[in-house]
Amino acid sequence: MSFPDLPVTVLGGYLGAGKTTILNHLLRNAEGRRIAVLVNDFGDIGIDSALIESQDAEVVNLAGGCVCCSFGSDLAACLGELNARTPRPTHVLIETSGVALPGTVGATVALCAGMRLDAVVTLVAADQVMRLAQDKYVGGTVLSQIAEADLVVLTKMDLVDPTAAAGVLEWMQGQVSSAHVIRSGLGQFPSEAIFDPPAHPGRPPVNEESVGLDLPSGLFRDIGEGRSKGRPIGPVGPVGRKNAADTFSSLSFPMVDVVDVDAIALLLVDSRLGIVRAKGVLLDLTGSPKLVQIVGNRAEVSPTKAVDRAALGIVCIGIAAQFARDLLVSRLEGISRSSHKPSERVTDSDRI
Amino acid sequence: MDNARPEATHVAVRQGRVLGVGSLQELRTYGPCEIDDRFADKVLMPGFVEAHSHIGEGSAWQRPYCGFYDRTDPDRRTWPGLRSLDAVVRRLCEEHLRQTDPAKSVIGWGFDPLFLDPSRRMHRSDLDQVSNQRPVAVHHASGHVLNVNTAALEALGWFRSPPRHPGIVLDSENLPTGELQGPEVITPMLLQLGISRNQVATEDRSLRAFAKACVNAGVTTATELAHAAPDSDVDRMLGLVESEDFPIRLAWVMHIRGQTVQQTIARALAQKQRSTDRLRFGSIKVHVDGSIQGFTARVNWPGYLNGQQGLWYIEPESLKALYSAALEAGLQVNTHANGDQAIDLALDCIQAALTGTPTPDHRFTLQHCQMANTSQLQRMRALGVGVNFFVNHCYYWGDEHYKFTIGPDRAERMNPCMSALSHEVPLAIHSDAPVTPLIPLFTAWCAVNRLTASGRTLGPAEKISVPDALRAITLGGAYSLNLDREIGSIESGKRADFAVLEDDPLAMDPTRLKDVRVWGTVQGGRIFQAAPRIEPSGASRA
Numbered sequence: 001m002s003f004p005d006l007p008v009t010v011l012g013g014y015l016g017a018g019k020t021t022i023l024n025h026l027l028r029n030a031e032g033r034r035i036a037v038l039v040n041d042f043g044d045i046g047i048d049s050a051l052i053e054s055q056d057a058e059v060v061n062l063a064g065g066c067v068c069c070s071f072g073s074d075l076a077a078c079l080g081e082l083n084a085r086t087p088r089p090t091h092v093l094i095e096t097s098g099v100a101l102p103g104t105v106g107a108t109v110a111l112c113a114g115m116r117l118d119a120v121v122t123l124v125a126a127d128q129v130m131r132l133a134q135d136k137y138v139g140g141t142v143l144s145q146i147a148e149a150d151l152v153v154l155t156k157m158d159l160v161d162p163t164a165a166a167g168v169l170e171w172m173q174g175q176v177s178s179a180h181v182i183r184s185g186l187g188q189f190p191s192e193a194i195f196d197p198p199a200h201p202g203r204p205p206v207n208e209e210s211v212g213l214d215l216p217s218g219l220f221r222d223i224g225e226g227r228s229k230g231r232p233i234g235p236v237g238p239v240g241r242k243n244a245a246d247t248f249s250s251l252s253f254p255m256v257d258v259v260d261v262d263a264i265a266l267l268l269v270d271s272r273l274g275i276v277r278a279k280g281v282l283l284d285l286t287g288s289p290k291l292v293q294i295v296g297n298r299a300e301v302s303p304t305k306a307v308d309r310a311a312l313g314i315v316c317i318g319i320a321a322q323f324a325r326d327l328l329v330s331r332l333e334g335i336s337r338s339s340h341k342p343s344e345r346v347t348d349s350d351r352i
Numbered sequence: 353m354d355n356a357r358p359e360a361t362h363v364a365v366r367q368g369r370v371l372g373v374g375s376l377q378e379l380r381t382y383g384p385c386e387i388d389d390r391f392a393d394k395v396l397m398p399g400f401v402e403a404h405s406h407i408g409e410g411s412a413w414q415r416p417y418c419g420f421y422d423r424t425d426p427d428r429r430t431w432p433g434l435r436s437l438d439a440v441v442r443r444l445c446e447e448h449l450r451q452t453d454p455a456k457s458v459i460g461w462g463f464d465p466l467f468l469d470p471s472r473r474m475h476r477s478d479l480d481q482v483s484n485q486r487p488v489a490v491h492h493a494s495g496h497v498l499n500v501n502t503a504a505l506e507a508l509g510w511f512r513s514p515p516r517h518p519g520i521v522l523d524s525e526n527l528p529t530g531e532l533q534g535p536e537v538i539t540p541m542l543l544q545l546g547i548s549r550n551q552v553a554t555e556d557r558s559l560r561a562f563a564k565a566c567v568n569a570g571v572t573t574a575t576e577l578a579h580a581a582p583d584s585d586v587d588r589m590l591g592l593v594e595s596e597d598f599p600i601r602l603a604w605v606m607h608i609r610g611q612t613v614q615q616t617i618a619r620a621l622a623q624k625q626r627s628t629d630r631l632r633f634g635s636i637k638v639h640v641d642g643s644i645q646g647f648t649a650r651v652n653w654p655g656y657l658n659g660q661q662g663l664w665y666i667e668p669e670s671l672k673a674l675y676s677a678a679l680e681a682g683l684q685v686n687t688h689a690n691g692d693q694a695i696d697l698a699l700d701c702i703q704a705a706l707t708g709t710p711t712p713d714h715r716f717t718l719q720h721c722q723m724a725n726t727s728q729l730q731r732m733r734a735l736g737v738g739v740n741f742f743v744n745h746c747y748y749w750g751d752e753h754y755k756f757t758i759g760p761d762r763a764e765r766m767n768p769c770m771s772a773l774s775h776e777v778p779l780a781i782h783s784d785a786p787v788t789p790l791i792p793l794f795t796a797w798c799a800v801n802r803l804t805a806s807g808r809t810l811g812p813a814e815k816i817s818v819p820d821a822l823r824a825i826t827l828g829g830a831y832s833l834n835l836d837r838e839i840g841s842i843e844s845g846k847r848a849d850f851a852v853l854e855d856d857p858l859a860m861d862p863t864r865l866k867d868v869r870v871w872g873t874v875q876g877g878r879i880f881q882a883a884p885r886i887e888p889s890g891a892s893r894a
Contacts, residue, residue: 015667041610072580072610076540099664108536110515113508137668137697140661 005116012102013123036089103148122149150296157185254313274322280314368876399572399849400792401829404782410562419462426564429886457487476530570851578607578637641694649691675705738778750804764811796821797866
């Protein structure tokens with residue numbers, strides 16, 4: 001029996017961006033996921049000692065079936081070994097060095113059988129990034145790290161005053177053409193951006209072997225009214241320190257009938273909808289089940305096993321302040337409708 | 353090499369050390385002696401110091417050599433250079449027939465397509481001629497390209513549906529050509545073929561082969577710079593290196609890879625405690641950037657000819673932390689920095705570290721340092737930093753740098769030995785074996801003549817004299833390894849380490865310096881003769 005490919009997240013960003021803090025946070029809140037963390041060397045990982053169960057030269061065993069491995073300079077070999085581990089991890093996080101180009105690391109993942117690059121995530125410290133981008137040595141590297149990201153997490157927002165925060169956001173808007181920027185502060189971290197969304201509460205998981213164990217729906221906080229309609233990033237009003245971090249909204253949209261899956265995928269990566277992640281199993285126009293996975297601007301559509309009718313549909317996660325929920329719903333309904341009426345299939349001019 | 357006594361007729365040796373140097377009558381001052389005149393018609397020089405090499409030179413020869421130039425293996429057999437793709441295929445076929453274990457792949461090394469017919473790039477179909485079942489690969493001399501056959505691609509599932517990666521070169525039908533570029537794709541392929549990085553390096557067989565290559569070249573002290581050998585290997589190495597018939601001293605430099613700064617310092621200090629006469633620990637290696645021919649060295653504006661700038665291998669903060677910690681622990685750091693921006697960063701960090709922890713005579717050395725400019729050399733002088741130039745590059749890649757990587761003017765001032773000397777920066781030169789052959793006399797020849805393989809003189813103003821070049825491969829190398837108190841010149845008190853030469857390098861025409869013949873070595877007073885040369889049979893020079 002073949003397993004689905006292991007999702008791999010590449011976590012990049014310069015020193016001080018908070019990679020270690022985030023890794024510890026994710027490991028502490030693994031919630032049943034078997035996370036494998038790969039680091040260049042053990043010393044700097046600073047794993048919370050409370051999490052460590054045992055360790056040898058190459059592997060640190062952590063609570064809940066998580067592990068941490070040092071890959072030195074042989075990432076490909078380390079990934080290969082992980083794939084063969086029992087029990088198999090359910091998600092891999094690679095922490096790159098501060099000067100590594102995470103896109104390049106991501107390309108290496110693509111070479112490993114049994115692995116799937118889920119996202120390149122670059123962490124950027126709000127209180128440092130603009131200065132670093134000007135550094136005569138590492139400036140170009142920091143800008144490349146941002147340019148190569150599917151998602152950028154702007155950390156330490158609580159350390160910058162509102163004016164500076166607005167300045168950083170505006171600067172980031174000029175840098176980031178296609179990635180989504182998530183604000184984080186006070187040690188909070190958007191796990192929603194890293195891991196797959198859960199199956200719709202009350203329904204069986206989308207993919208039996210996926211990470212999608214039932215996460216409590218309280219993880220997602222719908223903001224409610226007053227949501228902006230489809231701007232990718234933007235000043236969202238004065239950012240007081242207690243509102244430093246982005247929160248997330250979600251949408252579950254069932255789709256039990258055949259649908260133009262490619263049109264759905266194309267829709268979901270439109271940055272104006274503010275979707276950070278999306279996942280689901282849909283039936284394409286020939287009736288074959290297709291797995292759709294979206295992270296930032298990256299969309300993957302692949303054949304998959306059939307699932308119960310009740311499990312067909314899409315779950316989308318977005319940054320609450322930018323999630324154009326209503327627009328999304330109406331566009332999804334539109335594509336769904338026209339998929340049943342070939343003569344009314346959505347044309348390019350109808351797409352937003 | 354002793355300024356006070358540049359030449360002599362006799363040297364007295366006692367207990368592995370030089371007792372005295374001079375005329376026979378002068379040396380009788382020391383008392384009764386035995387006269388050994390087997391070298392009466394030879395020339396003795398201080399034993400050559402190969403100040404930047406890797407044990408891989410010993411293990412590389414376990415696989416078939418596929419290079420363009422003739423090259424001599426540790427048994428002194430000269431393998432003819434291969435001048436066409438067909439010749440390379442034939443060499444690999446011979447290996448395929450010789451290698452009866454079906455589980456083993458065939459992997460050639462040293463391949464350099466630069467001077468072959470440019471219209472015909474190696475393709476997997478060429479290597480399929482060797483075998484279409486067994487994986488076959490050829491490693492390029494640059495280290496950045498690996499050519500494989502179809503079977504090798506299929507073993508990784510890269511043939512029918514190749515992963516989308518810029519390093520997997522595709523033809524017009526989107527099938528791989530068999531050419532793999534860059535370590536990201538080469539490493540998984542090598543793993544599949546059964547090669548892991550550190551695998552054979554510390555095996556006894558490799559160390560012995562390496563030591564033999566040293567004797568053939570007149571080398572009495574060499575380096576492994578650098579290695580990540582686990583501490584468990586140290587016991588075994590000590591046993592071998594301290595044995596009576598092991599002919600060289602080895603400076604074993606530890607790489608920081610995979611360790612924090614604190615771990616590195618602690619391990620280096622612990623290993624230093626275990627140093628013996630012939631196995632020296634305590635030095636540290638760090639990489640700041642990559643290589644110029646791989647476009648991974650960090651280059652200042654205007655960057656490479658193709659506009660790229662290179663890759664950093666370490667953060668500035670970490671580099672400075674390493675230097676500070678090493679200075680406080682009294683440990684030497686060797687810094688790999690090829691591009692001029694990498695050199696700038698290294699010097700900035702060294703300066704900051706020295707300001708916090710002033711340390712006279714720290715012996716920090718920049719390794720390769722190929723793009724050093726005059727102002728950087730002046731900084732090095734001010735900071736007491738030494739340089740170890742990869743001057744063999746002028747011959748092997750000089751034309752490539754001139755035309756493709758950094759352009760004519762920057763290529764001509766690569767490895768500026770003359771400028772280093774005139775700015776009083778301690779100078780050493782090296783081969784980085786097995787990247788280029790381990791032959792200090794050839795390295796000296798490169799520094800004196802600066803000829804590229806096509807015959808161009810690359811920057812005549814940077815040529816140095818024969819005596820200066822010979823100093824660089826003896827005392828200069830010793831100084832860079834912090835061993836100049838013990839080796840590098842023939843003077844009373846130093847180790848009895850000599851290169852025994854058939855010809856006098858000072859009497860030869862400088863253009864023929866590389867043709868000086870080596871008889872063997874004396875190391876710690878023990879005599880080692882190089883194996884007799886095995887000339888190529890003349891058959892396969894296609």
